[in-house]
Ligand code: SF4
């Protein structure tokens with residue numbers, strides 16, 4: 001099943017006029033946010049976006065933009081308190097070891 | 103082809119290897135020597151390459167168990183290099199992986215019976231997803247390792263298969279420009295790799311989706327529990343002092359030999375609150391109503407506070423009950439919010455918004471609760 005987080009918060013944007021229909025954004029998105037219809041990609045499940053940035057980085061046409069980041073409360077807190085290098089540390093849960101991702 | 107062999111520094115010291123782009127050099131051999139997962143060597147045009155076992159042994163399992171409990175998580179790296187699974191040749195596929203030992207273990211145990219290359223790049227001992235998000239698993243590092251390992255001389259096909267979850271860090275078109283290899287994003291899960299290779303590198307839509315199963319949600323619980331030990335020690339000291347003060351100055355003095363027992367029984371609702379936040383919230387995540395994780399935590403905390411007040415502390419005064427309802431949901435809401443970092447679907451914008459609302463409420467609720475609780479001991 002696909003989990004969806006909060007409504008209407010993500011920074012994902014697409015300029016469909018730039019899209020060449022290569023389908024790369026569909027390939028890289030772990031949340032199935034895009035759909036390809038008639039050789040043009042569209043954002044069809046925006047709220048599912050987790051702002052990983054994969055689509056924007058891999059779109060050869062720069063048609064997609066998003067402010068990438070990690071949705072980790074601990075990381076954001078450490079950032080705010082200006083404690084560096086604490087994320088992905090010994091006690092951080094943000095390392096997704098649970099995804100057998102190779 | 104006389105190659106200059108250079109030794110990569112030990113991985114644990116987090117230095118970058120000295121092999122620059124364009125430099126003709128082979129990555130050493132010597133680093134992984136003696137590692138329990140190396141089974142032999144394969145002669146290639148650029149020298150010997152380590153062959154890697156596809157079975158995990160006792161050492162691998164013990165190492166995983168330790169890292170899962172938060173011991174030495176940051177030092178669990180393997181040397182970045184090209185490795186062989188089985189007996190690959192010029193036409194065999196090349197998989198790319200992070201040099202975090204757990205990532206590497208999860209990958210190789212799925213490759214039994216296959217012949218292929220595994221290019222392990224230097225992600226500073228961080229797993230694929232985190233390293234891609236933070237830039238260690240990036241386009242430049244990938245291109246650097248292709249050159250370092252002299253991969254173009256070893257394989258004839260110009261394709262690299264990357265884990266899909268590396269995509270936030272790697273730009274496929276940019277990588278192709280830098281190292282001449284086409285990037286293909288493979289399945290999310292290593293278990294699907296044999297099927298993916300068998301299907302001519304076609305990825306089924308089901309292989310593209312991250313799963314977040316019960317097991318996935320609970321696997322980080324031990325690490326999170328270890329992280330709560332320090333605050334719990336503080337809480338124990340707090341209750342001990344509170345009972346001591348109540349004994350000395352309070353209305354209902356207890357005798358000193360009851361002090362440890364009283365401290366422990368005062369702790370119980372909060373100990374269980376921690377378990378609710380760290381274990382129950384992740385376990386029941388999809389079934390708790392609402393979207394924000396702090397909210398989900400708060401809901402279960404309220405539920406526990408209610409159960410506790412009704413069935414275990416029904417004779418507690420109203421002040422004490424109020425304190426439970428203020429503190430317990432605050433604890434579980436905080437732990438729920440903390441779980442955002444372990445999920446596969448929360449966004450930075452979303453978590454920032456959630457924290458902006460939840461954190462002040464949690465702080466206010468917990469502070470009021472503490473004041474109420476302390477008051478309850480003396481009136
Ligand atoms: S990656 Fe870019 S160009 Fe390709 S389909 Fe997606 S939006 Fe269009």
Ligand code: SF4
Nearest residue numbers: 029049050052053055
């Ligand atoms: S940022 Fe990530 S989750 Fe969001 S649409 Fe792009 S690839 Fe999908």
